[in-house]
Amino acid sequence: MDLMKELSKLVFGLVLAALLAPSSSAYAQLQKVEQTVFGMDCAPCAYGLEKQMTGFEGVESASVSLNDGRATLQFAEENDLRLEKLRTAIQESGFSAQKATVHVAGTVQQRGRRWILTTPAGERYVLKGDALDAKPGGRATVTGTVPKG
Secondary structure, three states: OOHHHHHOOOEEEEEEEEEOOOOOOOOOOEEEEEEEEEOOOOHHHHHHHHHHHHOOOOEEEEEEEOOOOEEEEEEOOOOOOOHHHHHHHHHHOOOEEEEEEEEEEEEEEEEOOEEEEEOOOOOEEEEOOOOOOOOOOOEEEEEEEEOOO
């Protein structure tokens, strides 16, 4: 799966939450993910997925709601997790990873009329919206929606 193609449809609602944060190799990338999960039919399913998500290095906390069909993860400041890895784990558990709301940080670059946010782990997010108030090469934190994986 080509993550860049998947994320080319990325729609960010709230645009820049923080610009030009101090430079640091520990600058977090994924900060929070609210992942919609289809296919959970029972409490043990949700519990098992929650335990699996909590087991990933870099995850500070994870909660899975059977009623809402959502996994919510908070990440440590220093982590190298990728959204793709979390979605693969969900699919390998027998569920379907749908849209996700992500809070992600990285470096922004402008390519033509597009803004691209690249995380320290190399994930690339295409930011929708031409009113971004960012400086190329600057650090930014954004919140937005990633469509079904």
